[in-house]
Amino acid sequence: MILEWSPTRPLWQQDALKRIVTQGRVGPSDVDDLFQLCLKGQGKTGIILEAVPLSEADRLTRITAGGAVSLRSISNVKRANRLASDQTLPFAPTGLTIIYGDNGVGKSGYARILKRACRARFSTPILPDAIEGRGVGAASATIAWADEGVDCPPVQWTDDGTPHPVLCAVSVFDRESATVHVRDQNEVFFRPFGLDIPDELAAACLAVKEKLTLERDRLNKARDPVFQMPTFSQTSKVGRIMGSLRADTDLAPLRALATMSGEELERLARLSEDLAGDPVKAAAIERAWATSLDRFATDIEVILAETSNDAMAALLTAITEARDKRTAAQMAADAAFSTAFLVGVGEGPWRALWEAARRYSTEAAYPEKAFPVVGDDAACLLCQQPLNPESQARMIAFEAFITTDTERHALEAEAARDKAVDRLTAATVRFASFQHLGQLGIRAPEAAKLTRRSLAVARVRRSLGLTAARDGSAPTMPPMPGVVSVVLRDLAARAREYADELTLAASAEGRARLETECDELRDRKALNALLPKAVAEIVRLNDLDRVDRCITETTTHAVTRLGSAIADEVITPRVRDRFQEEIQKLAASRVRVDIVRNGGRFGSPQYQVRLFANAKAKVHSILSEGEQTCVALAVFLTELAMADRPSTLVFDDPVSSLDHRWRQKVAERLVEEAQTRQIILFTHDLVFLNDLQTLASRVAVPHKDVSLIQSAQGAGIVREGLPWVGQRILERIDNLEKEARAARDLFDAQDDEGYATAVATFYNRLRSTWERALEDVAFCNVIHRHRDYINAKELKKVVVLQPADIIAWEAGFKICCDITDAHDPSRGRNAACPPPADLLKHVQDLNTWIRLLKERQKHIV
Known part of the structure; x- marks a missing residue:
């Protein structure tokens, strides 16, 4: 059923089922893994762990978490009521361990330790010493235990409010737990293989949910304060996006708004400044x-x-033209004045002289001829000498130089260049x-x-x-x-x-418009700081959505339905049948009740006790306290019958004086259970204790008696065996022999006062033992004081009592009465104490009297 149901669950729950089937339980490290797998199943990246679902191969590979757990001892108790810390409370490895003590001697302290460390329906906090005011912190103790009878390393237990993962196999029953069993609907704690799997899975789901809830709380607290108290305008583009961020918000528009030009930044600065002023x-x-x-x-x-380009182009052109024209003028001058004898030819003074010669020739000397006149009859205009051929050629060259005007052009170009340079220089x-x-x-x-x-x-x-x-x-x-x-x-x-x-802006409308623009620009400028927060917020929202989806997966409704289906098919019939067996053993047909399944919770079916006659009636209101105890104990033993392993049961005063009608039945049932598992019982009821001892001896169940007393050291002082009032005959005789030897040591040491006190105490106890022998041996336990029944089966053995036995009893009893300090002796007699040999002899007399009677009783069939 579970294997077929598994694929309907998320992968992490399938993995949890595999762990439960193969390991028996889900531990803290498993919960951590399941937490990660749950997140991974909802899309969280970066998780390497892979889920391994339950498979057919796992069906028969279950490994139990351990065998039957039994307790060995409790020691090193700290900060637990007034319990002394140097005591060790031992338990018999098998059978029945009875811890006897009066009220206030520490029984409840040890029982509370076991209720907190083991499993109990109801557990009360352990308080430090309220009387002395000692001890601060949680209670602690060393608890020795065994697995299937093999001693294991002791548990160093400290009370943290939760049962120990190993010791929780041990169950504790007390009066408070009985009330829970009868009044409330309860889960069946122990189940055979199958029903415990939904329970473990539900527990794993709740553990994962707890971690998820913590993660959700962390994520809720991790929200940046800027979203709680925004620094941006709610109406700006930035504010509208930032104020409505969701897990799927696209941040591209926000990133685009983060890019601002210099002009926008300058306008923001101006708006901020100007709106702040007039x-x-x-x-x-x-x-x-x-x-x-x-x-x-x-x-x-x-x-x-x-x-400018035009100005620089004109300058370069002027420079080029001036240079080129000057070159041309120079070339023309070189050609014209190559034969000149004087310097300065072609320059300004010379040109003025040449122009004067031109005017003289055209106006006076040769008015009808073109200048220069270079004919054969022509003469120099200045020296009046005839022109030779060389002079004639020179005159023609000079005129050619003047008429071409290269020099003038060069000068004009240079003048234009100089003007441009002057302008640029300025x-x-x-x-x-x-x-x-x-x-x-x-x-x-x-x-x-x-x-x-x-x-x-x-x-x-x-x-x-x-x-x-x-x-x-x-x-x-x-x-x-x-x-x-x-x-x-x-x-x-x-x-x-x-x-x-x-x-x-002097008007409200205009100012509002500028303020809106200023807010827009200011928020955009702030985006450099806000964008990382927006990115982190979207990551947080995605994580939060993922955690919420994961928490939805941890609901245990489906697991509870599975557990209910298994319970209806497999467990409920067994529970009801076993409960009827238990209630018959404890109360026969006097208590007509039934146990029925009443829904389920967190994967666990719940059961409730109801009356056959009226299912709606309140059981605790109808039944007597004794009947309620029987019903609660029947429920307790019924659920334990579902366990795979018979671990230890602890009972803390399971019956009270109001339960006397049912005490014998409870004792019989506990002794019967002690044949299959370790039973530890705390009690202050000597009648109940005697019933347990008698029944255990009858069926040969090993039993160990331990008593607790209170001293100056504190409460919970451990003593082997029972106190004198609770000891059986042979135990008393053994202790009397020890006391006689101890008194002899005082006698030999000539401690007369100490010896006298020891003798008085010895004969006090010897006298009470003669009385107990009359009840337990002579009358064969037919009648016990304060016992609520008569053991008529042993009445026939009383006939072995003979007159000589009565005489011997009276003699031994009289010796004790003569010596005991229970009577005030005569001041005149001041009798001496009997010697030590008499003490041993008188113990042997009692032992012989008992032995002879028992030998004759054996022959009575």
Whole structure:
């Protein structure tokens, strides 16, 4: 059934089922693994662990968590009521261990330790010593135990409120647990293989749910405070996205808003500043700034005009033309004046002389002839000498030089070049001259950068142009970065627009519009810090959604239904039949009750006791206290019958004086159970104790008697055996022999006072033992004081009592009465104490009397 049901569960639960089947239980490390597998099943990445589902191969491979657990001892008790810490409370390895003690001697302290360390329906906290005020912290003890009879390392137990994982196999029953059994509907704690699997799976689900709940709490606390107390506007684009983040929110629009231009940053700064002050004054400042920008643009235009592409091209052209024309003029001069004897030919003074000669020739000497006249009859205009052929050729060359005008063109080109150079020289580029450049860098960084680059390029161009004018080079001019004046005038226009907006901000509507824009820009600027928080929040929301889905998977409804199905088919009939067996053993037909299944919880079927006659009646209101004890004990033993291993049972005062009608039945049932498992019983009821001893001896069940007393050391002082009042005849005789020997030692040491006290105590006890022998031996336990029944089966053995036996009894009893300090002796007699040999003899007399009677009783069939 479980194997077929497993595939309907999430993978982590299938893995849990495999662990339960193969290991017997789910431990803390398994819960950690299942927690990780549960998260992985809902999409958590980075988990290497893989789920291994339950398979057919696991069907018969179950390994139990251990065998039958039995207890060996409790020792080293700390901070548990008033229990002394140096005591060891031993338990018989098998059979019945009876721990007897009066009220207040420490029985409840030891029982509480076992109720907290083992399994009990009801357990009360263990308090430190309330009387002495000693001990701070949790109670602790060393608990020795065995698995299938093999001693294991002792458990160093400290009370943490939960049963020990091994010792929880031991069950504790007391009056408080009995009330829970009768009144409440309870889970059957022990189940055979199959029914315990849903229970373990439900426990694993709850353990995983607990870890998931802690993880959910951690994630809820991990939410960034910025979402609780937003620093962003709720109405801005950023605020609307940040305020509505979900696990599936796309952050691309938010990332796009995080990118801001320099102008947007500058506008944010201006809006923040201006809205914090007087918008009207800010508008006036903006208009003044716009005017300054216009003037700045004009000044920049003037500077840049001298180094513009056209200006620099014209300069380089003028330099080239001047150079070329000067070269041409030089070549013409060289050709014309190659035969000249004097320096300065062709230059200014010479040209003036030549022009004067021209006027003289055309106006006076040779008015009808073209200048220069170089015929055979022509004479020099200055020296009046005839012209020889060489002179004639020189005159023709001079005129040709003058008429071609290369020199004039060269001069004109050089004049144009010099003018351009002078203009460029005057156009100095000094950054300090532009007083608004610094403010521009604050308000419009990009425009300021463009302006600075433009001025820097202009300065380089000017330098290259002047260098070219000096050396005639033809440099490559760096390109201008842009039209900065256009940018500046655009800034001026926007400043005027902003001034108009600020003017409108004097009204509420206009101010609200600017404040909205300011909020938008401010939130966008803050996105550099908010984006990581948004990313972390989406991760957190995804994790939270995953944990919530995982918590949904931990519900145990399906597991409870599985457990109920198994219980209905397998367990419930067995539980009801076994309960009827138990109630018959304890109460016969006097108590007509039944145990029925009443739903289930966390994978576990629940059972409740009901009356046959009236299923709706409250059992605890109808039954007597004794009947309730029988019913509760029957329920307790019924559920333990479902266990795979017969571990120890502990009973803490299971019956009270009100239960006397049922005491014998309870004792019989406990002795019967002691034949198959270790039984530990705490009691203050000597009648109940005697019943247990008698019944255990009758069926040869090993039993160990331990008593607890209180002393100056504290409570819970352990003594082997029972106190004198609870000891059986042979135990008393053995102790009397020991006391006689101890008294002899005092006699030999001549401690007269000590010997007298020992003798008085000895004969007190010897007298009570003669009385007990009359009850237990002579009358064969037919009648016991305070016992609620007569043992008529042994009455026939009473007939062995003879007159000589009565005489011997009276003699021994009289000796004790004469010596005991229970009677006040005569002051006149002051009799001496009997010698030590008499003490031993008188014990032997009692022992012989008992032995002879028992030998004769054996022959009575």
